[in-house]
Amino acid sequence: MTDRIRRAVDEKGIANVGRGPDHITDPVDPVPVVNIANALTVFRIVLVPVFLVALFVDSGESTLWRSIATVIFAVAALTDRYDGRIARRRGLITDFGKMADPIADKALIGGALVGLSVLGILPWWITAVIVAREVWVTALRFWVLRHKVIPASRGGKLKTLLQAVAIGLYLAPLGGGWQIAAGILMALAVIVTIYTGLDYTWQAVKVRSERHDRDPAAPAPARRAVGGTGGGR
Numbered sequence: 001m002t003d004r005i006r007r008a009v010d011e012k013g014i015a016n017v018g019r020g021p022d023h024i025t026d027p028v029d030p031v032p033v034v035n036i037a038n039a040l041t042v043f044r045i046v047l048v049p050v051f052l053v054a055l056f057v058d059s060g061e062s063t064l065w066r067s068i069a070t071v072i073f074a075v076a077a078l079t080d081r082y083d084g085r086i087a088r089r090r091g092l093i094t095d096f097g098k099m100a101d102p103i104a105d106k107a108l109i110g111g112a113l114v115g116l117s118v119l120g121i122l123p124w125w126i127t128a129v130i131v132a133r134e135v136w137v138t139a140l141r142f143w144v145l146r147h148k149v150i151p152a153s154r155g156g157k158l159k160t161l162l163q164a165v166a167i168g169l170y171l172a173p174l175g176g177g178w179q180i181a182a183g184i185l186m187a188l189a190v191i192v193t194i195y196t197g198l199d200y201t202w203q204a205v206k207v208r209s210e211r212h213d214r215d216p217a218a219p220a221p222a223r224r225a226v227g228g229t230g231g232g233r
């Protein structure tokens with residue numbers, strides 16, 4: 001029995017003693033932060049500047065470099081499909097991964113949106129709306145981090161998928177029909193982006209208020225006047 005397992009048995013009682021070391025799980029052994037799933041997430045972040053350099057070669061006019069940028073973007077976006085899946089299948093879910101995965105997506109999507117707007121391919125207001133939502137949701141995650149890690153929701157994943165496919169179509173040096181498809185997908189992405197942004201806001205406010213209800217030591221919120229209609233509740 002390793003020291004660590006012995007310590008776990010000491011801390012958790014004797015439920016597993018006598019069943020042999022194979023039956024003793026190691027509750028004090030955390031999932032290592034350095035693992036394949038998190039490595040894929042970090043790889044996605046590393047690809048962002050590489051993608052941007054490729055996009056801006058020849059001011060985006062070179063078909064070859066636009067194609068290279070599109071491929072780099074697609075590879076980076078694909079890692080988003082696999083890091084979460086690998087983490088779940090191999091039991092490699094960490095708080096670092098839950099926080100870093102959406103941040104990596106935001107770096108990639110934000111970088112691509114700004115790049116497309118700088119090149120005059122995508123209206124700036126779309127970039128502004130999406131980037132503002134992503135910054136806002138990241139801030140919310142840090143706001144509640146002490147109490148809870150808010151992982152990506154299904155809606156959030158759908159939003160990122162729509163954004164990534166739309167961006168991919170804008171990036172690829174394809175004809176007019178594809179640009180129309182890109183526009184439709186981007187419009188859908190903007191709707192889901194705003195909707196999920198509001199949903200995360202609601203979640204974060206709920207976490208903070210529940211936490212406050214449970215922890216009487218937390219600073220009291222501003223009280224409403226007692227005595228008015230429904231006051232004091």
Ligand SMILES: O=P(O)(O)OC[C@H](O)CO
Pocket residue numbers: 080101102105106137151152153155156157159160196
């Ligand atoms: O909507 P968010 O901020 O949770 O981001 C979702 C992630 O990008 C999905 O991988």
